[in-house]
Amino acid sequence: MFKKKLSKPLKYGLALLAALGIGLWLTPKPAQAAALDQPVVTLGTTLTQDQQQGTISTLTKNLNDTSNYKTITVTGATLVKYLNPSGSSFSNGSSVWSSAAVEKTSSGSGINVTILNYNGKNNITTITADQYKNAALTAGVSDANIYVTSAVPIDGSGALAGVYAAFDQSGNGLNxxxxxxxxxxxxxxxxxxxxxxxxxxxxxxxxxxxxxxxxxxxxxxxxxxxxxxxxxxxxxxxxxxxxxxxxxxxxxxxxxxxxxxxxxxxxxxxxxxxxxxxxxxxxxxxxxxxxxxxxxxxxxxxxxxxxxxxxxxxxxxxxx
Incomplete structure (x- = not known):
């Protein structure tokens, strides 16, 4: 089969384009800040029906848009997926009560975390609001309001796993x-x-x-x-x-x-x-x-x- 020879200038041009393409492919891309298209409410899988409704009411009352949000369920498998790689020992059957709501805010507003009382009581026993903020910053969250609550006294790990899952399920997964x-x-x-x-x-x-x-x-x-x-x-x-x-x-x-x-x-x-x-x-x-x-x-x-x-x-x- 006849093959047409390429001129030297064309060869050099193609070689240069190939080199540039490889270079762009190999160059690490800057980390992108994660974002959400709409507010997400995460609910612990162990909550009763009444506790679910009470949790939703508690978490959504402060959202900028109280009607346009989606809900996801945080299970033991969620804890295993996001928390066990760092050394936690959750199982697929682990109970989850702590829940969260997360919404994107305007650029430059920063990460804001509020731990909300459930029926007048703060049931997040271990993780503080500032600790949630620092963890969210390290994880790659940017410009967001995060609300956390629990129907029963608990450390609060499930809520943070829910925040990670919220970004993942919105197609903006964290690293x-x-x-x-x-x-x-x-x-x-x-x-x-x-x-x-x-x-x-x-x-x-x-x-x-x-x-x-x-x-x-x-x-x-x-x-x-x-x-x-x-x-x-x-x-x-x-x-x-x-x-x-x-x-x-x-x-x-x-x-x-x-x-x-x-x-x-x-x-x-x-x-x-x-x-x-x-x-x-x-x-x-x-x-x-x-x-x-x-x-x-x-x-x-x-x-x-x-x-x-x-x-x-x-x-x-x-x-x-």
């Missing part, structure tokens, strides 16, 4: 590596919070703001931020949030380890991550003004500024 990092973070911060609860000069808000601030600083440093840089960032943020004398060395190392996992999960690849982290920090501080105002004096601000200046100089010395 499993980021979910794993988020779950590791959630467990670590919950344990540290429980260990320090009631100590003078400590609050969950300070701990979560330190971790959020660390994420923001890591994003500024870049996706290749080193363990040494992360350690410096953590030390700075613990001091900035006035808990450097409360968090012991073992707990500090746990925070460093979880932030390394956040880095390795690819969360920092998102161009939106830094802005979301800053917005989250602002909301944590705003929600706990009475705590942060106690140590946010001019003297402390000068002290923290000196520390921050040292961190900035440290990065400049590395990156030129």
């Amino acid at each position: 499993q590596q980021q979910i794993n990092a988020a779950q590791d973070e959630l467990g670590t911060l919950s344990d540290i919070n429980q260990a320090n609860k009631g100590k003078d000069g400590y609050s969950d808000a300070q701990l979560n703001n330190a971790v959020t601030g660390a994420k923001s600083d890591m994003a500024k440093a870049g996706t290749n931020v080193s363990v040494g840089q992360i350690t410096t960032i953590v030390n700075n943020q613990l001091t900035k949030n006035n808990i450097q004398n409360v968090i012991n060395n073992n707990q500090k190392q746990q925070i460093i380890n979880l932030l390394v996992k956040v880095r390795d999960s690819g969360a920092l690849n998102s161009s939106n991550f830094k802005a979301q982290a800053q917005k989250l920090s602002d909301s944590i501080v705003a929600d706990a003004k009475n705590i942060f105002n106690k140590f946010n004096t001019q003297e402390n601000r000068n002290f923290f500024q000196k520390i921050w200046d040292n961190v900035v100089n440290f990065f400049h010395s590395i990156f030129g």
Whole structure:
């Protein structure tokens, strides 16, 4: 069969296009912020019919659109799918009570989490609103309102698994590596919070703001931020949030380890991550003004500024 020879210019052109195509194919795509087309209400599979109705009523009353939402059921299999890869030991038969509603908000509004009382009582016994916020940030959630409740006292894991499932079933699935990092973070911060609860000069808000601030600083440093840089960032943020004398060395190392996992999960690849982290920090501080105002004096601000200046100089010395 006759084959027409290609001219040299055409050969070179095709070769260049092929090379560009391969290059584009091999170049990692920036992580995209997950989004929802409509609000989603997640219901624990163990809820009775009455509890389901009470949960829906509790979760939907604050939605921007109280009529246009869809519901999904969170089962033991949902927990296995999203939470077991990070070390949890749920089974397909596990009970699920905690539930959530999640809706997309305007760009730049950040991640907002509200734990709602069920029949006048907060039944989420372990996970705090700030811990939900930090986990959602790491998992890749962006600009969303999340409402959480439970008809019975429970830790609240099912609600977060429901949020992950809501994005998945909407065709905007979250990265499993980021979910794993988020779950590791959630467990670590919950344990540290429980260990320090009631100590003078400590609050969950300070701990979560330190971790959020660390994420923001890591994003500024870049996706290749080193363990040494992360350690410096953590030390700075613990001091900035006035808990450097409360968090012991073992707990500090746990925070460093979880932030390394956040880095390795690819969360920092998102161009939106830094802005979301800053917005989250602002909301944590705003929600706990009475705590942060106690140590946010001019003297402390000068002290923290000196520390921050040292961190900035440290990065400049590395990156030129």
